[in-house]
Amino acid sequence: GPPGGSGGGRGCPRPWRWEAAAGGKAQRRGRRRGGASPAPLPRRCELSPAQLHFCTRIEKAVSAAHTFLQKNPKHEMTLKYLNYYRTMVDVDEYLVDLEAQPYEPIFVRSVKLYNNGDFRSSAADMEQALAEYYKAYEDCLAGCEGAYELQEFKDFYPAIADHFVSVLQCKVDCETELTPNVGGYFVEKFVATMYHYLQFAYYKLNDVRDAVRSVSSYMLFDPDDAVMQQNLVYYRFHRERWHLQEEDFEPRPEAVRYYNRTAAQKKMLDFARQYLQADDEMEVDDGEEPDPRDLPSDGEFEGEGDYEEGFFAEWWQEPKTKGDKADEGS
Numbered sequence: 667g668p669p670g671g672s673g674g675g676r677g678c679p680r681p682w683r684w685e686a687a688a689g690g691k692a693q694r695r696g697r698r699r700g701g702a703s704p705a706p707l708p709r710r711c712e713l714s715p716a717q718l719h720f721c722t723r724i725e726k727a728v729s730a731a732h733t734f735l736q737k738n739p740k741h742e743m744t745l746k747y748l749n750y751y752r753t754m755v756d757v758d759e760y761l762v763d764l765e766a767q768p769y770e771p772i773f774v775r776s777v778k779l780y781n782n783g784d785f786r787s788s789a790a791d792m793e794q795a796l797a798e799y800y801k802a803y804e805d806c807l808a809g810c811e812g813a814y815e816l817q818e819f820k821d822f823y824p825a826i827a828d829h830f831v832s833v834l835q836c837k838v839d840c841e842t843e844l845t846p847n848v849g850g851y852f853v854e855k856f857v858a859t860m861y862h863y864l865q866f867a868y869y870k871l872n873d874v875r876d877a878v879r880s881v882s883s884y885m886l887f888d889p890d891d892a893v894m895q896q897n898l899v900y901y902r903f904h905r906e907r908w909h910l911q912e913e914d915f916e917p918r919p920e921a922v923r924y925y926n927r928t929a930a931q932k933k934m935l936d937f938a939r940q941y942l943q944a945d946d947e948m949e950v951d952d953g954e955e956p957d958p959r960d961l962p963s964d965g966e967f968e969g970e971g972d973y974e975e976g977f978f979a980e981w982w983q984e985p986k987t988k989g990d991k992a993d994e995g996s
Contacts, residue, residue, distance in 0.1 A: 769798035770846045773853075773860070780863055789867040796860050800920060802844055810836035827942040834935040841928055857924065858887035865897070874901065874908040883921035 776791035810833050820828065845856045853859055865880035878901045884894055901910065917925075 767798070767802050767844065767846070769795040769802060772798060773846065774848060776863065777848075780867060785867040785870040789864060789871065792860055792863050792867065796857075796864075796920075799844065799857065799860070800924065803840055803924070806840035806844060807837050810840070827938070831935070831938045831942060834931060834938055837931050838928075838935050855887055857921070858884050861887075861918075861921065862894075865894075875910065875914050877901070878910060878914050879916065879918050882915055883917040886917050886921055886925040 772791050772795040776788045776795055779785075779788035779791060814829050814832060816825070817828075819825075846853050861880045861884040865877050865884060868874070868877035868880060878898075881894055881897050881901065885891070885898065888894070898915075901908075902915070
């Protein structure tokens with residue numbers, strides 16, 4: 667039988683619930699602004715819900731509230747605002763995510779096609795969603811290299827370390843920032859989920875070679891998934907039937923690049939937070955002051971061989987000119 671069961675078996679991708687979003691809209695996340703813009707737009711999580719009242723039209727207020735809720739679905743005040751707007755107008759047509767990423771509606775459409783049994787169109791859309799996601803990820807990384815706002819003034823090296831950690835944290839957060847909200851639910855392991863759908867769609871199309879590579883790509887992100895492990899065993903057992911070579915079991919190159927990059931960034935961030943600590947050499951210790959009786963007295967430095975006199979006698983004489991002939995003749 668097919669790997670992981672047929673149809674809606676336990677191995678198939680879990681269908682997402684669309685009812686929570688009008689028209690199946692499933693978007694979230696603001697775009698990172700690249701470059702060195704001196705005044706970047708605030709992230710969605712930084713927008714004040716009270717600002718929604720300053721919209722000139724109720725339609726804009728509804729869209730702004732809906733956009734904010736994609737990142738903050740449990741924000742009580744914004745939910746109250748949206749419920750209030752529902753008493754004034756039919757808000758369904760204005761429930762638009764103003765900051766939706768291009769891949770989000772494509773992903774939603776692909777899943778719907780999959781659930782309807784149109785596996786060929788579903789696979790084509792999922793491939794497009796995957797490509798758009800990787801493009802958005804590159805844009806997000808580029809945005810992290812933009813202008814850096816100093817929160818406090820530090821010495822040069824601590825300031826450089828803080829900047830480095832800040833950029834790394836921004837890049838690590840890109841994965842979370844780009845995770846879509848589908849019908850009120852965040853799609854966990856979004857990249858792996860796309861390869862999950864591709865594996866079953868390609869299997870249904872009898873394109874086993876692409877199905878196997880999709881499984882191997884999925885396993886990069888979730889190697890302990892028992893169902894996918896079983897699927898891989900199934901494909902290996904029937905490899906001669908489908909004329910599969912060992913290289914067909916390798917993950918797709920773009921999946922390997924993405925996995926290696928995200929894993930390396932997380933390791934670098936952990937290392938930086940552990941070892942690139944702020945220099946506290948000049949900080950004043952708030953501990954107990956030493957007992958005055960334990961401090962050295964001036965008497966220890968009095969008399970012959972005074973350290974201070976010897977020091978100045980040694981170092982505070984006028985420097986000589988290199989190769990002074992008068993000194994050599996004297």
